[in-house]
Amino acid sequence: MKNILTKFLFAVAILVAPAAANAAFVAPDTIEGTTMVSPEEAKALYDRGVPFVDVRGDADFDGGRVPGAYHMPLKSNFSEETLVAELGGKDKEMVVYCNGVKCGLSAKACEQAVAWGFTKVYYFREGYPGWNDAGYPVE
Numbered sequence: 001m002k003n004i005l006t007k008f009l010f011a012v013a014i015l016v017a018p019a020a021a022n023a024a025f026v027a028p029d030t031i032e033g034t035t036m037v038s039p040e041e042a043k044a045l046y047d048r049g050v051p052f053v054d055v056r057g058d059a060d061f062d063g064g065r066v067p068g069a070y071h072m073p074l075k076s077n078f079s080e081e082t083l084v085a086e087l088g089g090k091d092k093e094m095v096v097y098c099n100g101v102k103c104g105l106s107a108k109a110c111e112q113a114v115a116w117g118f119t120k121v122y123y124f125r126e127g128y129p130g131w132n133d134a135g136y137p138v139e
Contacts, residue, residue, distance in 0.1 A: 025102060028125075031107055042131065051087055051093070052094070052096075055072055064138045066137075067138065067139045069097075074098075090119060091119055093122065094118070096110050097131070
């Protein structure tokens with residue numbers, strides 16, 4: 001009986017550990033070489049015409065996004081070449097976002113963009129949830 005209980009507890013631990021690890025993730029507050037922006041600051045940048053880069057997957061992007069955002073999923077077509085082609089150069093402003101503080105995609109994308117030499121990267125940590133919760137336009 002003890003052996004069965006041990007195997008059961010081990011199996012439960014294997015199943016629960018990944019979910020617990022994901023639930024504990026919180027995106028970093030800062031990314032070196034970027035400027036973190038709040039939803040209000042992101043909206044001001046949007047109103048100025050600064051391009052938004054959505055690095056979420058297809059399903060999330062299709063479910064709602066900042067109007068006019070470039071879709072560059074981090075896992076498939078986010079690249080130095082794509083950013084330069086869409087933005088027009090490494091000195092152009094961009095706002096990078098994903099699914100908010102429980103998602104690390106925008107943090108990784110910002111780190112990569114800075115490593116590639118982009119100089120005006122705004123890290124929108126609260127991402128689409130923060131934008132939507134603020135009542136800003138979505139499509």
